[in-house]
Amino acid sequence: MLALEHLSKTYADGTRALSDINLTVHEGEIVSLIGGSGCGKTTLLRLIAGLDRASAGRIRLDDEVLTGPHPAVGIVFQEPRLLPWLSVSDNIAFGLDGVGAAEKKARVSHALSKVGLIEHADRWPRDLSGGQQQRVSIARAFVTNPKVLLLDEPFSALDAFTRASLHEHLLGLWEETRPTVVLVTHDVQEAVTLADRAIVMQPKPGRILDELPLTLSRPRDRTGLPFETSVRRILTALDHSLKAPQLQPQRERDRQAAALWW
């Protein structure tokens, strides 16, 4: 279980990226963080990954408080971030340091076949298309068998067809070990396709506005009515998140009203 408790992040320049985030993600659950740009989604993932430090609050994984990068937490970035000097299979094996050679090989080739790139094992990243590179990056994160997998808009740079095929690859890998997944996205369809729960966030400062359970059975039919309904519900919540004035605290509204008085 991944628990975020009163998590806040204020950058050195005073920008409040996140304020008082409380969220519990159950084991094996796929949670999607959704919201407009600048609402701290990526910041939140970087905090969980241990790449940035929270200004306040803490992150717990089961009984452990996370203070930095943790072996049980994997991340797939927005860009593939493959190491250009390593072959595809060496890139996937990058995080498998303490693992014996034979097992390493077996795990890498299993991950490669799962993402459908087994015939590209010995090529350089530069020879792959953007979608293939992102598949390698997903395999690199999965191969260490993380308990928690963080996905930071990993499909946002890809076209709709590639994205759909990557959703399949991702769910295929997820089925095997069922890690907890936190998926950041701004694509409502993607959230409904993959997640068990959608967390709608609101900007300035980043905080959680609403939670919507997505209980559709898998595999999900993207053309069915329940899918459409869920998409609409999230869109409505997003609309609310952008109509900030109504939802701002009373005091803030009073202050603005005072400023507009004359």
Add this chain to the structure above:
Amino acid sequence: MTGQATSNAWSSHEGAAALAAPALTEKRRAFDWRILLGFFLPIAVALLWEGAVALGLAQGRLVPPPSRIIATLWGLAQTGELWTHTWMTLWRVLVGFVIGAVAGIVLGALSGSSKTTRQLLDPTLQALRAIPSIAWVPLFILWLGIFEASKVALIAVGVFFPVYLGIAGAILSVDRKLVEVGHVFRLSRVQLARRILLPAVLPEAVIALRSGLGLGFMFVVAAEFMGASEGLGYLLVDGQQMGKPDQILAAIIAFALLGKIADSLLVAGTKPLVRWQDTVRERL
């Protein structure tokens, strides 16, 4: 499920296309005869001059015709003088290059990898860099004598700065995003340096070493001007003092060949290290 089927179809299609690609690029291209066009101008000028001297239109005393230069080179090679001088020059460049490059790599790495050491080292080194290296010559001769040590020191100074700047700059410009990948996999500082920083700086390091080597050849001439009895630079000075322009030109040609060969060897030797680079070079 249809999604799974189509995704498989995509991946195999992509695979087929990607596998077909190298066959096309690796197809041997026909030899481009236009490459020889570059030889036209120098050969034409050489032949014209040769003809002018042969017909008595020019004296060719200060600007010897190509045949005389070749004859001089041949003569020097026959007596073995050419090899003694070449070997001497090469040895000086090599020792100076190794000393300067090692110092440049070590200090460049120190200055690039930590802000504290950079603030400690960089201002001093930048101030020293502002001094024209030849200005050190009198001091080096006083300190190290007129023999090999002062020459090698001068060459090492010349090689040091481009290597230092190149390495420090390369480390500073390593992509933060790749370093973060190392952080995510909890690499120690040493592992991070070995597995991410080192490979990432290699392409720029090679360029820094190449410009260092080029400067090494530049400074060996200066070093051999300051009182040498052997070396291609000595041949230049000797040619000037004895009024033998053909010997000067022969030494210049030897320098050109030597520099080009050394650079090519450096490039060939480091090529396996930077094979992965995604550069435009291979596609042109």
